[in-house]
Amino acid sequence: MNRFLLPLGAFLLLAVVLAVGIWHSPEKGVIPSPLLGRPAPQFALPELNHPGRQLRSAELKGRWYLFNVWGTWCTECRAEHAVLLKVQQAGVVPLIGLDWKDDDAQARDFLTQLGNPYQAVAVDASGRAAIDWGVYGAPETFLVNPQGIIVYKHVGALTDDTWTREILPRISAAAAGS
Amino acid sequence: MRVHLSVVMAVMLAALGAAGTARAVDPTELPDPALQVRYLALTHELRCMQCQNESLADSPVELAADLRREVREQLLAGKSDEQVRAWMAARYGDFILFRPRYSWRNAWLWGAPAVLLLIGALVSWRIVRERTVLLATDDAPLEEDRQG
Numbered sequence: 001m002n003r004f005l006l007p008l009g010a011f012l013l014l015a016v017v018l019a020v021g022i023w024h025s026p027e028k029g030v031i032p033s034p035l036l037g038r039p040a041p042q043f044a045l046p047e048l049n050h051p052g053r054q055l056r057s058a059e060l061k062g063r064w065y066l067f068n069v070w071g072t073w074c075t076e077c078r079a080e081h082a083v084l085l086k087v088q089q090a091g092v093v094p095l096i097g098l099d100w101k102d103d104d105a106q107a108r109d110f111l112t113q114l115g116n117p118y119q120a121v122a123v124d125a126s127g128r129a130a131i132d133w134g135v136y137g138a139p140e141t142f143l144v145n146p147q148g149i150i151v152y153k154h155v156g157a158l159t160d161d162t163w164t165r166e167i168l169p170r171i172s173a174a175a176a177g178s
Numbered sequence: 179m180r181v182h183l184s185v186v187m188a189v190m191l192a193a194l195g196a197a198g199t200a201r202a203v204d205p206t207e208l209p210d211p212a213l214q215v216r217y218l219a220l221t222h223e224l225r226c227m228q229c230q231n232e233s234l235a236d237s238p239v240e241l242a243a244d245l246r247r248e249v250r251e252q253l254l255a256g257k258s259d260e261q262v263r264a265w266m267a268a269r270y271g272d273f274i275l276f277r278p279r280y281s282w283r284n285a286w287l288w289g290a291p292a293v294l295l296l297i298g299a300l301v302s303w304r305i306v307r308e309r310t311v312l313l314a315t316d317d318a319p320l321e322e323d324r325q326g
Binding site: 031034035069102110126127130131132133134136137 | 269
């Protein structure tokens with residue numbers, strides 16, 4: 001009996017390790033961001049609809065906001081636009097856009113035609129702000145809390161499901177806790 | 179011998195071709211040859227986050243070009259290779275490094291082969307010892323001896 005205990009134990013241990021690995025494996029193709037739980041990167045960028053003005057990350061502190069990285073060249077961004085408009089109508093959290101390596105005139109046209117869900121859009125012509133946020137493909141959406149900490153990141157088009165299951169509960173849980 | 183020569187030629191031609199395309203993607207030349215060597219090494223060991231199986235040096239996408247620009251500017255600003263790697267990993271995670279770093283989080287991965295080897299050595303040592311003891315204590319006569 002005793003001589004089977006060791007191999008059996010080893011087998012069970014291996015099974016547990018592999019099971020944990022399988023359950024915790026991230027969604028295929030989604031790379032976990034090291035910025036989760038860390039302060040949102042600082043930026044000062046021109047505003048798309050007020051070219052003379054700068055949008056500074058410091059202005060955003062003290063309240064929740066959704067930081068959405070998009071571009072007119074990105075087809076998935078077009079697909080998620082209806083969801084963004086719904087988020088704006090819900091009035092729970094303001095949307096801040098980052099127009100990533102885009103043509104300003106085209107971006108303005110895009111928002112005039114499809115509706116503008118953003119409270120403000122920062123223009124990242126050089127792509128440096130997107131790199132600071134660890135963006136590797138638009139669209140990407142970050143939820144930032146009033147302390148300026150990134151609490152959630154979604155890669156790919158925002159869906160009704162991510163909005164109601166991932167983003168809303170995080171904001172309301174924090175509101176209930178305070 | 180003829181076959182061998184043609185194989186060598188094919189390999190050399192393929193290598194030349196690969197070098198050619200790499201230069202086509204990234205024509206960057208840094209003023210200092212030492213910096214150029216470090217630049218090429220770094221861009222080859224950092225992952226293009228968009229294509230994921232290509233390095234920054236090999237990838238034609240815009241994000242890779244932006245990240246190469248960062249490598250170039252940071253090297254020109256006097257940053258060390260390790261500082262550039264850390265800067266990249268702070269934004270994109272260790273996933274951007276083709277050569278994984280040693281850390282407490284992945285220590286068990288690095289240590290696992292040594293641990294497995296130790297377990298194997300222990301098991302084989304016990305088996306050998308048991309057999310030695312068996313051999314020393316087993317004084318029953320062999321079947322052939324009894325017949326003889």
